Amino acid sequence: MADATGRALAHDALATLKHLALIGAVDGQAKLSCADLADRLDTSTQTASRRLQQLEERDQIDREVVSDGQWVSITEAGVKRLRSEYDAYRRIFEAAATVELAGTVTSGMGEGRHYITLPGYMAQFTELLGYEPFPGTLNVDLDEESVRERARLSGIEPVEIEGWEDDERTYGPAYCYPATVVAGDESMDETHVIAPERTHHGEDQLEVIAPVKLRDELDLADDDEVIVRVAE
Ligand code: CDP
Helix, strand or coil: CHHHHHHHHHHHHHHHHHHHHHCCCCCCCEEECHHHHHHHHCCCHHHHHHHHHHHHHCCCEEEEEECCEEEEEECHHHHHHHHHHHHHHHHHHCCCCEEEEEEEEECCCCHHHHHHCCHHHHHHHHHHHCCCCCCCCEEEEECHHHHHHHHHHHHCCCEEECCEECCCCEECCEEEEEEEEEECCEEEEEEEEEEECCCCCCCCEEEEECCCCHHHHCCCCCCCEEEEEEEC
């Protein structure tokens, strides 16, 4: 019973967030009164007011009450909640999606090797990806269209690598998307695109991990063109 109530509450909270987003509370503040909101959600004013209060308690919105209503903005946590719903719909409607990203091989600054070999990550790669990655990442400079296309990765279910910490610092969570790297007639599957859980929009480089050194396997040098095909 308690669970069912919890779920109903979560559902109401989501519906409220969605309305707030639609009236402009994602990128700024939206002005509304509880009576307006009640109208939109088809509830009583008290219920509308309680929903806003619950969202505020969960840190999903910020509010500023003024004499004739309130200014509401959705916080990062609120946007995250909406986005996970959006991602679920993407999976439903873009099932079996394939995202093809094109670009050229490039060299980084040797950071890939450092991160991939950290024990907190390596143990998870081995267990969750089923292979021990070659120590490094193949960096691909994406072409313009692929930089945009990259956003569609959110419609593909990633392998989730958890964040962890040692004595000195914390290491963030990462997503690994199953991928095939195609170079001319050759291709290599069983690779993964790896990205921090929080990827910035317009990120123009892709990093790929694999059980083998892709430069050797596919005979790749800097500036060679590759296609990275991501598919569930
Ligand atoms: O950051 P940087 O590109 O210098 O290299 P890294 O991530 O430390 O990886 C070492 C080298 O192996 C680089 O030349 C990568 O492009 C390459 N590599 C590869 O060919 N296949 C992989 N699966 C991983 C890295």
